[in-house]
Amino acid sequence: AVVSTQSTGVDGVMIGRGALIKPWIFQEIVEQRHIDISSAERLDMLRRFRDYGLEHWGTDTAGVEKTRHFLLEWLSFLYRYIPVGLLDRLPQRINERPPSFFGRDNLETLMCSPSATDWIKLTEMILCKVPEGFNFVPKHVANSYS
Numbered sequence: 001a002v003v004s005t006q007s008t009g010v011d012g013v014m015i016g017r018g019a020l021i022k023p024w025i026f027q028e029i030v031e032q033r034h035i036d037i038s039s040a041e042r043l044d045m046l047r048r049f050r051d052y053g054l055e056h057w058g059t060d061t062a063g064v065e066k067t068r069h070f071l072l073e074w075l076s077f078l079y080r081y082i083p084v085g086l087l088d089r090l091p092q093r094i095n096e097r098p099p100s101f102f103g104r105d106n107l108e109t110l111m112c113s114p115s116a117t118d119w120i121k122l123t124e125m126i127l128c129k130v131p132e133g134f135n136f137v138p139k140h141v142a143n144s145y146s
Contacts, residue, residue, distance in 0.1 A: 034090055037083070042078070046122065071127075072123060072138070085104065
């Protein structure tokens with residue numbers, strides 16, 4: 001972002017969905033480098049999100065499911081992050097999606113899955129099993145990948 005503003009003379013840049021996909025993007029801008037976040041570090045981010053959700057909505061069934069819903073909506077963006085260590089070239093463009101790939105570990109592969117079923121598995125890892133008959137369809141329709 002810094003290089004873009006200096007080389008083009010623009011007054012600013014928009015981050016938007018980039019921050020939903022890669023919440024550490026502001027740290028990357030400040031440090032002017034690409035940060036390779038491990039799957040364990042990303043799972044810790046999801047746990048913090050869970051903790052904030054349960055603190056806000058409560059730990060009863062309704063609070064857990066509200067937290068799960070918002071966590072799943074966020075995961076519908078987060079899965080698009082491709083770990084820096086797996087990229088052939090930098091930077092990754094927001095609407096580029098590589099062919100299916102395996103992460104450096106099973107958790108990373110699960111986190112990069114485009115399947116809502118896998119996102120639900122991630123929420124079960126940090127919350128609890130979903131209720132019988134649970135279904136999730138993301139609110140937004142991300143058509144940037146065909």
